[in-house]
Amino acid sequence: MYHAEWYLASLIIIFHASQNDSYKILVYNPRFGKSHTKFLGSIADTLVNAGHNVTEFAPVLFEFSDSTGSKLAKTVKIDADPEISKIMNVEIFAQDAWKRNQQSIFSLISVMKRMSDALLKNCEFQLKQEKIMQELKSEKFDLAIFEFNQCFAGIIELLRIPAHIVVSPTALFEYAIECFGIPNIPSYIPSLLTQYTDKMTYLQRLKNLIITILTTKLLDNHTIRCQALFRRLYGDQFIDLKEKLAQVTYVLTNTDPLFHISRPTIHKMLELGGLALPKPQPLSKEWIAVMNKRKAVVLVSFGTVTLSCWMPNETKQALLDAFDSFPNVTFIWKYEKDEHLIAEGRPNVITSKWLPQSDLLAHKNLIAFLTHGGMNSITETLNRGKPIVVVPLFGDQMQNAVLVQRLGLGIKLSLSELAIKEKIKNAIYNIIYDKSYAQKVERLSKMMAKKPNQAEEQLIKHVEFAAEFGQIANFDPYGRKMSFVSYYMLDIIIPFIILIFFIITIICYLIIRLFRKLFHKAVICNNNNSIITKVKKN
Structure with missing residues (x-):
């Protein structure tokens, strides 16, 4: 009896302990792009599996991009x-x-x-959903998780959520970097929207500086517009949105130090590459048959936004003609309109509206991936150890493509080159037969698998820490509050240069005066000697 009572008491203690360790977390997952939705949905599911009470707040920004986010969390949706x-x-x-x-x-x-206009309109639309906002406020969340978003920074304040974490499926934009106080050095850190590496020419550094300043100014203008919206609706004393964003406990990015350019960082910044990486699942019988039809398979997909069916006809034809050059290779192409019959008469080309991309990449017969270079696709491919042919289209894809090429993990093609059969053919040939690409990717894949701290574990620990302790003052660099002049020490450097210039000027002046005096004395002395000589002669 005693043992039974002790066992029951132990269970109750364990239950209460687990309850006390469970936090109420709000994940802001707007339906903006399928890869972003998938990323945040995966984070929500990971936290649910860790025992936390997670709500996914999912306002739909674009109908086209409406997709499933979290499979396990409670979802509050705004159409x-x-x-x-x-x-x-x-x-x-x-x-x-x-x-x-x-x-x-x-x-x-x-x-x-145009994106700023759409986001601002969507923000006002969300704020008008007063019933939903009140329901969310009544939940009394311990923590909010979201991508960098000025509107949701204000919503956090309205919902009285005490702590927040910013996550990003890509590297951060320059404006976010500046907001958090992370040092950004355009001389060797390329803008996310450029196709430069850390080794830039003079003209590239100039263009990188211009783009960095330009994008920062445009996003700062969006913040000002959001600020005006909140103060119009809630009064002039509403919190400064940029300051609210800067008060995050952590910034967690889906970037990997093994892949991305090394750069200065701060305590609150953590790179958790592979954060939403799905575990490979067994393929269906149909897909196994496709993968085993030939010993070599190349996967072709340009993501869920820039659909292959929207390609110009000359680009489609160039791809198909290039595929014809490799009859012993199966090309699996994510193509969204079966009625186009794009692969008709080509036995080595398989098209499908949807692909189990991560699972196909894990198959032993898959030898390369032709992709647009989105961060999720790059992460999956590198972790599966497959070389890449990347054709960047917009956004962070530009930077990802350059990094792939920089590390020798694959080949970059421009959009214009994708319309040229020989360019595609050469890229595919090199990626298949030049084994250096496969060797470098395989090595990187092993390094990623053996990293001391895996992303999922780090996510859970840092979320729980943030929920318990909130904002950590020591994580907030004072540098972000300094003026441009003070931050770059121009108030010291410029007066010092002026002082040095003044001292040099004085020294030069004194030297000139001295030489003039000496010259004057020499002239007088010379004249005197001449007079004496003449007198003696006379």
Whole structure:
């Protein structure tokens, strides 16, 4: 009897202990892009599996991008505002990505301005859902997790959530880096939107500086507009949104130090590459048959936004003609419209609207991946140890493509080169037969697998720490509060240079005076000697 009572008491203690360690967490997962939705949904599911009470807040920004996020958390959804599609039609944006000048600064400005308008409209639409906001506030969450988002920073304040973490499926934009007080040095740290490495030419450094300043200014302007919206709705004393964003406990990015460029960091910044990496699952019989049809398989996919069916016809034809050059290789192409019959008459080309991408990448017969270079795709491919042919289209894909090439993990093609059969053919040939690519990727894959601290474990520990302790003052660098002049010590350097210049000027002046005096004395002496000589002669 005694043992039974002791056992029951132990169970009760364990139960209460587990309850005390469970936190209420709000994950902000707007339906913005499928890869972003998948990333945040995976984080929510990981935390649910760790025993936490997780709610996913899912306002739909674009109908096109509406997709499933968390499979385990409670989801609170807000349908899309139909007015947003009038500001920015994401389907047209995605279709234009196949034609857009990737390096055009004017194109970048246009896209960012339209995106700012759409996000601002969506923010006001969310804030008007007063019933949902009140329900979320009544939950009394311990912690909020979200991608860098000015609107949700204000919502956190409205919901009275005491702590928050920013996560990112990509490397951070320069504006976020500045906001958190992370040092950003454009001389060797390329902007996320460029195709530069850390070794830049003079002109590349100039362009990198311009793009860094430009994107920072555009995003700062968006923050100002969001700030005006909140103060219009909730009064002039509403908290500064940029300051609220800076008060995060942690910034967790889906980047990997083994892949990304080494850069200065701060205590609150953590790189957890592979954060949403799914474990390989067994393939269906149909897919196994496809994978075993030939000894070599190349996967082709350009993501869930820039669909292959929207490619220009000449690009599609160039790809198909290049595939014809490799009859012993099976090409599995994610192509979204079966009715196009794009692979008809080509036995080595298999098309499908949907692919179990991560599982296919794990198959032994898959030898390469032709991809747009989104961070999720890059992470999956590198962890599976497969070389890459990458064709960047927009956003962080530009930087990812350069990093792949920089480390010898694959080959980068430009969008214009994707319309040239010989360019595609040469890239595929080299990625298959030049074994250095496979060897380097395999080595990197092993390093990623053997990292001392795995991403999922680190996520759970840091989330629980943040939920318990909130903002950590020591994690907040004072540098972010300093003025430009003070931060770069211009108030010391400029006066010092002026002082040195003044001292040099004085010294030069004194030297000139001295030489003049000496010269004057020499002239007088010479004249006197001449007079004496003449007198003696006389």
